[in-house]
Amino acid sequence: MVPRSVSCWLARSIESPDLNALDLISTVTQLIYVLIFISVALRAVRQPTRAHGDMTLFFGAVALIILTSRVAALIGASAPWLTTVEVAVLMALPYILLRLVDDFTHVRSAVKRGAELGLAVGIIATYATAPTLPTPVILYVVFYFFAVSIYCAIAFIRSARRSRGVTRRRMEAISLGSILLGTDILIAGLTPLAQPDDRAVLQALGQLLGLGSGVAYYLGFAPPAILRRAWQEPELRAFLARAASLPRLPATLDIVRELERGAANSTGTAARIGLWQDETAKLRFWEDDGNTVDVEPGTHFAGRAFELQRPIFSTNPVRDNPDGAANYRARNIGAVLAAPITAGERRLGVLTLSAERPPIFAVSDIELASLLADQAAVILESRALIDHAARVRAREEATRLKEDFLSAAAHDLKTPLTTVVAQAEFLERRATRDPGAPADIDGIRRVVRESKRLAGLVGDLLDATRLEQGRLVGEREPVDIATLAQEVCSHDASAPNVCQVEASAPVVGVYDRRRVEQLLQNLVENAKKYSPEQTPIKVKVWQEDGEARVAVEDSGIGIPAADLPRIFERFSRASNVDDRRFHGMGLGLFICRGIVEEHGGRIWVESEVGRGSTFHVALPIADGRRLN
């Protein structure tokens, strides 16, 4: 009976009473299919989704054919109605497979309608011509089965290409199973038409293909945990390889972005990471456009996963989270998975994966997402540790700097103080001993000069302290920088350097006059200090792009390139400055930067060792107030 030959691909052992190798293969194949049915049926009970239902339907149909064949063998004869049921169920198999394809990827409705029509035509033709099926009907049924199976195999392969990790492997296994199954049916259907000598070979080949399809389906639909882990490993390894260098990225946001990319690559979905913010007690997500989205714990999937500390999976996000429905519709999201990122007791955030369609193997994806979330936790935690260590180091550095500063300041104050104290005492002794003696004018001048030096140092120290509190700049008024520069330049005409101002017009802005004067004074004195005698100091003042610009140019010793980035920092002095020859605490330029920045301006320097330096200042002219 011909239909029997089609259905017997699963029930072949019944055909032959001898238990040979082929029978064994056939029995094993049947067992595998029944096992898969039990596995997917149990899963469908636990997680009743459409995909799980279709899987159960598919393997249920196969199990039914096996069962009826076994029953038929037991009762010794096969009822004609049983055979027709078998044929109908068998013909429905590829159609159920097509439904399964549609569950996780899109099948064009034309294909679906075509498959339904083909199924109907096949069933009608089979019943109309039963029990003697003519060859064209057999060929039709066989080719229908083959064509739909191969279509499904291709759809699975294409879907696998878009997936990652375990899902990809499982899709590939299912695709292989579908090809083997389709080919097996083709061979089973063609065997009766073949030469009798070839039939045995074809039968053996069919048995092997049947076993192959069973094993492939088993791996695809119900893979053992060990295999799932093995399949996950390459993805995890790739993720970890990338992740190893992440904690050292400059910003936490960079790390978040890399982790998101890694998770997206590993799962074939869109990934977002939200980090817990202690200040706001919310989860913060960073959008691509630079905006942030805050999510309260307990709301949305992320907030719920964070609060419950377990993964949340939804295949119907619009229904499960109505608050985000508009967003899910706009972005065509059909499945969301949120997994908490937690390091030990520390709740760091949430990893959210979203896809257009629910993953066919949710368990695998939840496992992978949890693993990725754990890895993200490790990375973020090491980042936090690095940050903490950096903070501790910075604190230690600040303490050390403060101590250095105190000792430097003490040292610098003691030097002029020595002259003031000893010289004043000596003047007093002289005046007491010999009231009529002429005044020691040199000694008096030294006391005056060193007292001024002391006052200057103390002033710098106070300014540095004010600067740290951000209140260096006080009352503002319209100031003409060109005039101010002229005043500063001609202030100390006795200096061995000539100070020249180059300004073609007044440059007026709203500034703290005293501070801008101090700024110019510091720059000019600096230039004089580090320049050979008789070389000119040029002060250029002009207006450019809404900014008041000042350039103080000298032909002094210059600043080594390595020192340039730190030159405006506190206590920073260029390495080619001999701090015994040039007195100072290294606060001058630090204060200059403070004055400029509190005015909302910029300060920078161009310099070449041995050729000289040019200090540039740009202050906003429209409004001197701080911009930020």
Next chain:
Amino acid sequence: MKDLWAGGPPPGERPPSSRAARPLARADDRHGTVLVVDDDTSILDTVSSILAGEGYDVVSASSGQEALDAVALKRPLLILLDMRMPVMDGWAVARALRGRGISVPIIVMTAAESAQRWADEVGAEGYLAKPFGLDELLATVERYRGSGGRPN
């Protein structure tokens, strides 16, 4: 006085008793030459003028090299030495003097906290911690002047 400037073997080979064997300054040589070394001209001028006003024969030097030249030329009884100076600092000056076998007493002048340690490092007889007052300066100079290392 003569053997104070006689050169002699390097410091390591000198018998430990050589210092004690040196004759003390003559009692009437109260106002012998004192060399003041400091790169800060205010301190240099102040200390020099005070000591000169007190009757000392004062030579001043504003660098390490000037100090060495002055020692060779004036053979001072005492050196007031600033430690932190450009090019040739106090340590280098002390080393150069000892290397030439010259063991004129040195008083270290410094604003650093580690004045005592620095004084020990260069084998100085004592130190003046900046800022020092008039009495401190005069008492220290008087104590070590020409002592060959021992207070008078």
